[in-house]
Amino acid sequence: MRPVLLFLFGAHLALLAAEKHSLQYLYTATSGLSNFPQFVTVGIVNGQPFSKYDSNIRRETPSQEWMAKSVGEEYWEQQTQISVVAEKAFINSINVAKERFNQTGGVHTIQRMYGCEWDDQTGATNGFTQYGYDGEDFMILDLKELRYISPVKQGTLTVDKWNINRLHLESDKHYLGTQCIDWLKKYLQYGKSSLEKKVSPQVSLLQKSSSSPVTCHATGFYPSGVTITWMRNGQEHHEDVELGELLPNEDGTFQKTSTITVTPDEWKNNKFSCVVEHQGKTEIGNEIRTNQDPSAPVPIGIIVGVLVSVLLVVIGVAGYMVYKKKNGFKPVSDDDSGSSSSLHNGSDSGSVHSESSNDSTKPIMR
Structure with missing residues (x-):
């Protein structure tokens, strides 16, 4: 199984020492694993998991104390609803993926990784979105060309259809280049005391x-x-x-x-x-x-x-694909409509502010 990564991926105001900061989300759906949740999400800032969701608990929860203190209940309710919708799309996706790859039983995984990184010294930013199936690249967003590409023939149909939809492409670009960066800086501020620490090995x-x-x-x-x-x-x-x-x-x-x-x-x-x-x-x-x-x-x-740890469980099940390069994975769905809903949202303690574009459940296979 060829490894695929991320790995990994903040703030103006020089919150941390001059370096690249990152915000990323990992979505993983599985089939054929009786003792593992069918769907798991993990939010990560500067390599530190700060939120998680799984289909057994069915609730978005903080992974860090600083995150629990920084946002209110409305944030977690909204994140939970987003993850519940994404869960259904991801789980349905596996059956479609198996058909496209001519598979029946066995253990299978669909994963998405997306996010952004920001250099607090140069101001340079970068976004990334990638989709994977069974530990292999399935589809990658080329932000420079603003088009999706697939290294496998099973992804050709999806790529052709997605690249026609300029509205979705521009939405992806806006999220990764603007909203994601804004929320990366916000999360860095929330976790400043923890994220700026330096501990020797x-x-x-x-x-x-x-x-x-x-x-x-x-x-x-x-x-x-x-x-x-x-x-x-x-x-x-x-x-x-x-x-x-x-x-x-x-x-x-x-x-x-x-x-x-x-x-x-x-x-x-x-x-x-x-x-x-x-x-x-x-x-x-x-x-x-x-x-x-x-x-x-x-x-x-x-x-x-x-x-x-939740993060490594997700990574381990997916063939440890996510810590190999700065890319990630998205869902596979049998919905041909092309409809979509939100990515993860972010909020302050009192009110909810959208951190999202509109493609967390956007179908890959259709």
């Missing part, structure tokens, strides 16, 4: 046995930008090194790993060290803290433990 070298690969594990850092490199006798070493994915922790921080494969003699006769750079600070790991018997469990429970 904790670095550990982990190994299952003396002949196993050595993993450099950096965790608990914020913001997400981190660089992990290996040094051998004072020189950068890139051979037999595998860099892991950036993963979120439940507390809003991040973790990342880099694994090096060397023989016990190589490790013994050379000086290896892991160098982790974050926010101008450097952490170095050169002592293996865990060297267990081969039959003992690998001391990486802290890594897989984060899979309990």
Whole structure:
């Protein structure tokens, strides 16, 4: 399964250090998974989930305390209604997708990711919208050309019809380039105290046995930008090194790993060290803290433990497609009408302000 991302994606007033800020939403519908919600949404700002919805609870809820304090009940009621409508369209979409791909049973996923990013130093902005089916690209919005493209023949019919509808294309462009940016800055203001924090990583070298690969594990850092490199006798070493994915922790921080494969003699006769750079600070790991018997469990429970977070559940089910490039996924529906409703909306505590364009349930297959 080819990975697809996002990943990821704020404020004027220089709320955070000069960098790119991002707002994105992930929608995921599934079939064939009895113990997983059929529909899940996650809202993310600067890599930090701030709202969520699933078809079991059927209620939009905050993922961060700062979000719960910043908006009123009207916001959550409106978000819930939007997600309920999108849920129906997404779940119906899977059956249509299976027909188009000539499939019957099995586990299938439809995902959409959309959002925007903003550089608080240069003022540059960017928007992205992508749709995926079973972990593969299905349709992508090219904002520069203002048209949808599809890498698969099953998406050709949809692309042809969508590109004729200039009203929807202009609506998508306006949302991604204007409304999304406005709400990104608003959310950055809401979560300023949390989002502008800087926490250095904790670095550990982990190994299952003396002949196993050595993993450099950096965790608990914020913001997400981190660089992990290996040094051998004072020189950068890139051979037999595998860099892991950036993963979120439940507390809003991040973790990342880099694994090096060397023989016990190589490790013994050379000086290896892991160098982790974050926010101008450097952490170095050169002592293996865990060297267990081969039959003992690998001391990486802290890594897989984060899979309990809603964000990673969504990503995991979709083949971890969303943390690979700055794109996302939309629904597949059997509605041929081309009608559409709102994206996620935003609101202040007292009143509701639309954050949306009009395509959260816009059908892909028709």
